[in-house]
Amino acid sequence: MFETIRLSQKVDKEQYKKAMPELEAKLGELQRQAKDLKIPILVLFEGWDAAGKGTLINELLLCLDPRGFNVQITLPPNEEERLRPFLWRFWTRTPEKGRIAIFDRSWYRRVLVERVDGLVKKSVWASAYDEIESFERQLTDDGLVLIKFFLHISQKEQKKRLTRLASNPATAWKVTEDDWRRHKQYDEYLQAAGEMIAKTHTESAPWTIVESHDRRFATLKVFETFAQTVQARIDAMKSAAARPAPPRPAAPAEAPSFSILNRVDLSPALDREQYGKTLKECQAKIRDLEYKSYKKRLPVLIVYEGWDAAGKGGNIKRLAQGMDPRGYEVIPIAAPSDEEKAHHYLWRFWKKIPKAGHIAIFDRSWYGRVMVERVEGFCTEEEWKRAYREINEMESQLVSFGAALIKFWLQIGNDEQLQRFQARQADPNKQWKITPDDWRNREKWPQYNAAVEEMLYRTSTTYAPWTIVEANDKLYARIKALQTVIHAMETRLK
Amino acid sequence: MFETIRLSQKVDKEQYKKAMPELEAKLGELQRQAKDLKIPILVLFEGWDAAGKGTLINELLLCLDPRGFNVQITLPPNEEERLRPFLWRFWTRTPEKGRIAIFDRSWYRRVLVERVDGLVKKSVWASAYDEIESFERQLTDDGLVLIKFFLHISQKEQKKRLTRLASNPATAWKVTEDDWRRHKQYDEYLQAAGEMIAKTHTESAPWTIVESHDRRFATLKVFETFAQTVQARIDAMKSAAARPAPPRPAAPAEAPSFSILNRVDLSPALDREQYGKTLKECQAKIRDLEYKSYKKRLPVLIVYEGWDAAGKGGNIKRLAQGMDPRGYEVIPIAAPSDEEKAHHYLWRFWKKIPKAGHIAIFDRSWYGRVMVERVEGFCTEEEWKRAYREINEMESQLVSFGAALIKFWLQIGNDEQLQRFQARQADPNKQWKITPDDWRNREKWPQYNAAVEEMLYRTSTTYAPWTIVEANDKLYARIKALQTVIHAMETRLK
Structure with missing residues (x-):
């Protein structure tokens, strides 16, 4: 040299x-x-x-x-x-x-x-x-x-x-x-x-x-x-x-040839009594695991993605309820600010990476790039295509650093979403939960579905697999998410 | 109790x-x-x-x-x-x-x-x-x-x-x-x-x-x-x-009854030879003082305000030139971002306060509140009136913490500004320096002048006085600013 x-x-x-x-x-x-x-x-x-x-x-x-x-x-x-x-x-x-x-x-x-x-x-x-x-x-x-x-x-x-x-x-x-x-x-x-x-x-x-x-x-x-x-x-x-911009290539068949989402059985459900009992047990366990992961300096990242009205908010609430507020943070991800737009799109997520020993719960995440930004055209095709690899690399670095990384996709049926939207619209106490944007996104269900399929396909890695949560029944979905977190943390703390 | x-x-x-x-x-x-x-x-x-x-x-x-x-x-x-x-x-x-x-x-x-x-x-x-x-x-x-x-x-x-x-x-x-x-x-x-x-x-x-x-x-x-x-x-x-908003009170005579700016003698000037020699001496001193203030953990804040085209950029450059880049930062202040707007207006300046031992040079500052925001109506009358006290309090806290706080107002005449604007417009290498906004602001000279007078009057305190820099001659202005910084730092390091 x-x-x-x-x-x-x-x-x-x-x-x-x-x-x-x-x-x-x-x-x-x-x-x-x-x-x-x-x-x-x-x-x-x-x-x-x-x-x-x-x-x-x-x-x-x-x-x-x-x-x-x-x-x-x-x-x-x-x-x-x-x-x-x-x-x-x-x-x-x-x-x-x-x-x-x-x-x-x-x-x-x-x-x-x-x-x-x-x-x-x-x-x-x-x-x-x-x-x-x-x-x-x-x-x-x-x-x-x-x-x-x-x-x-x-x-x-x-x-x-x-x-x-x-x-x-x-x-x-x-x-x-x-x-x-x-x-x-x-x-x-x-x-x-x-x-x-x-x-x-x-x-x-x-x-x-x-x-x-x-x-x-x-x-x-x-x-x-x-x-x-x-x-x-x-x-x-x-x-x-x-030079004139090159013609945008016709969108190739992006989705993998088989569907992951179609195979999800949305029927699992829990009755309220069973739910109440299990919920308490799980929350007690989570609190204990939170303390242990603090002592052992385990960083934990929990990512929630899913359809509008799939129940992300309620699910996160049940997860966080059991925790000591000093050890976790819920990070809601909305549209990027001007400052965030002036950086690489992963910059704002790097900034939010929790300290070892702390738990970060992402309500939506870096996967926005390959879902809403892709479907709504907020980034170029080249950008979202590049993002799969970039995301896998970031997640790989988190996991090799020692983090537990848990990713949830909350799946509901198209009909179920419609019912929930209508119920929200009809209930004065819940109207705040539904916006014209939600209805607009709903019309693009097929495009979003294709984006989700490709996302699940390309970013399910051995070190950071997706967990699909059957969420037509909210009680079932909450318990499944809690148990998944418990299992992942227990495994890392062994 | x-x-x-x-x-x-x-x-x-x-x-x-x-x-x-x-x-x-x-x-x-x-x-x-x-x-x-x-x-x-x-x-x-x-x-x-x-x-x-x-x-x-x-x-x-x-x-x-x-x-x-x-x-x-x-x-x-x-x-x-x-x-x-x-x-x-x-x-x-x-x-x-x-x-x-x-x-x-x-x-x-x-x-x-x-x-x-x-x-x-x-x-x-x-x-x-x-x-x-x-x-x-x-x-x-x-x-x-x-x-x-x-x-x-x-x-x-x-x-x-x-x-x-x-x-x-x-x-x-x-x-x-x-x-x-x-x-x-x-x-x-x-x-x-x-x-x-x-x-x-x-x-x-x-x-x-x-x-x-x-x-x-x-x-x-x-x-x-x-x-x-x-x-x-x-x-x-x-x-x-x-309720309907109360009628906005007629603007009272805000400016102090005497003018500070009218009394400024803008004639001081330096010839280039004298300037070149003094500049080198000053820059060498500044570098030495920078190192001493690092050793003694002195925090230094230098604020530049002044008319458009008063020469802030060139002045800051001559000040920073002599310094070790590891010890100072120039902080340009533009319009606040969305995130900044969602906080108290001083929040973004608190975030930028330098560590003890470091030098922060503010190119525009928190005084925007009582100048551009006041004149352009970006905040309410109540807000900018409150700001004088808030600013004095913040500066008092900085000084009692031990900081050296140096505030420059770069003063030029109205005619001089016009000449500089025209010169910029005429020079292809300098056109980037002038925007339609500059011309618009220039038309509001009297309103800005009143705001500056009141600012100088209300925020010149014993612990953080303004230094008015006669800036019709750029060379003189640069040396005056440098010497002021040197004097202030030497005093604090004694």
Whole structure:
């Protein structure tokens, strides 16, 4: 990897002074254009201690409008961060469309420092590569420009710089014992960095190795790479906009060839007495499991999806009733806010991921992408088709982090929905529960049905299977959901 | 305070069973109405250990739609929280309009536990009363319903309960050494609680002491108080809506009788050579001060306000240029998002308060309330008039927390603005800087001028004075701003 790098490359002062003003102006102009075109940009800096990261980042900022970027410093994770999947703190900090995020170190910490210093086990850092791959792909698929710099200096040069810093009283504080320890482990780091770059150098998110012995050379290389990458994206967007949009392909037969929903037997029911007794037992068990999962730091995510009027609200209420309010949260998902729309659609769900030891109950969820957003045309066909894989990847990361993930589809018949709608309409105490939207959605039952079938088919994984809840009888549905949660939590707590 | 409380009050089982179903239904109904009317509700529970807070909170939740509330647990502050004014973590958690926030312990922690346990000095907890008073007033003025419960039991009863819990293996974990220690200090806590209730029992946010020896009595009292309080607000809103709005009073002469802006001499200027030299010196100093303020954990807030085209952007850039990007953030303030609109208008600024040791540069700020929102009619007259005091209170809290707070008004002449607008319009590289909105605002110069005069007059305080920056000459303005920041930071770091 690093053998062929010519670290001795230099730029002389004259050349530098000549090139910079134009480059600086260009960067400012590109930032404005990217803002107008709503392109999110993420620039990350990795590299050796004393390679000049701070100075380079500042040089870059000097050319940018400070209203359009922010700088993210990656320190060792704090407690809030340790209690969540490792990408959580990066997901939640991805830039809004039109803004620039500059990361001073990044998610690559895991496969460099945390790996070499032995802070995580091999199985953990090795599997981080998959997570990083899907993280970066999801962001770049969504239009983010990702620029990755590795600032490279030799061990000899590093020693020289650390020694110089340490011997100046004004800068001595900058050199820590960790710096010296890592300096001695240079070869181990070099090997890890080589592997990292080889494994994560992709077409949509390539690495740029910056030879950093000469500050001027490094600055020019960073600036030019930034300018070229952003310019290329802007050009691509403009020429795409100039061309007519390709004809939307005729919708292929998306649904799997067999139906999952048609095979659901909706007849199961419970009588009220049996229900009351079982409900109490289940709720007592849930409370106990809630405490145990808190003690064992088990994160729990429970997802409720289902037809309008399928009884999600009442079902969630019976589930939450038994719990200690300090340990769970119900997260209702409505249409995204403006801020949420300006990010990758999974961003708002990443933000809501519960701390280990807590229970999050999602009333609707990220599956909106492949249901309402698909059917109503709120996203493009390409976007919802991509979403199945993105969702499976997110769920896989949650489960490998240790979460119990339980997904309910509450199924009712078309007739049953009609009856419930009519009953709500007729009862003054329940009229608030029904809106014109509900009737409109009902007319699109076949389209929704096809979307649900495909969703169940494509996102039932071994690690996060769907549980279909027969919900024509509400009492039965509540008990089934409770028992499913109990079983899943008990299994994870064994 | 507590002498007259009759702790022996009881409700028998029959009575309880009769009253509850109706109350429960009522609470659900009130929650829906409050949601429709966009009333935010905050319920807080304070009281003795083992008084039954957890159970009571759960009983309350059982009647509510879990999609409409969340529960906030107040633990000892974590590091993020300790590095900010003590109300920060409560401000940022106030409920959205139409939602209910339930606090299991609250900001009163400071004048109870932190006071009695000696975790904060007397001057700190004593001044917390003022901060709490203005916090609660600001929220209730904005329409929030604030319900405060204190769960009361005697020392004898507490001992009985702690002993019972400790002797049961299933619940023994619930009783900690801290509980026993606080039990022994019952009298000290009682005195502190008495003082707290006396000092913070206001008309808009009264305390309800809940006699909690009998669980049924306590539950009924909490439910009934909640129902009555929310019902009263709903009734008041409905009857206010039925009546025609009172005629808007003719705008009184708001501006102070003398003008501050007319007296500003806009002639100061710098030549470019002098500027270049001073700029470098100032930027070097700023970088040094940034590092020192990080070491000393000084929080710094710098606010930029001024006329359109007064040069805020360029001024901020010169200020930020010298800094280490890891220590500062530029926070551009635009129109509020939907989520922000659903909170008190100061909420979004509280969220942005920098950690101690960091520098936040606000490009526009909370003063939008008394300028653009006032002039454009985005808020009511009552709201912007109230805002002067609210802003002064917030700034006072920031300064007593230890922050350096620097506020710039960039002043240019009306003619100068016209010239700059025209120059921008004429230069293809600068056209992006000018919008039709700028021209529209310019036509309202006299109204904006009156608003600015009043703002400067009412919010120039000894602890957070305005600095008027003569900005007809951009170079002079930049150096003045830099020197002001340097002086303010040096003063605070002495």
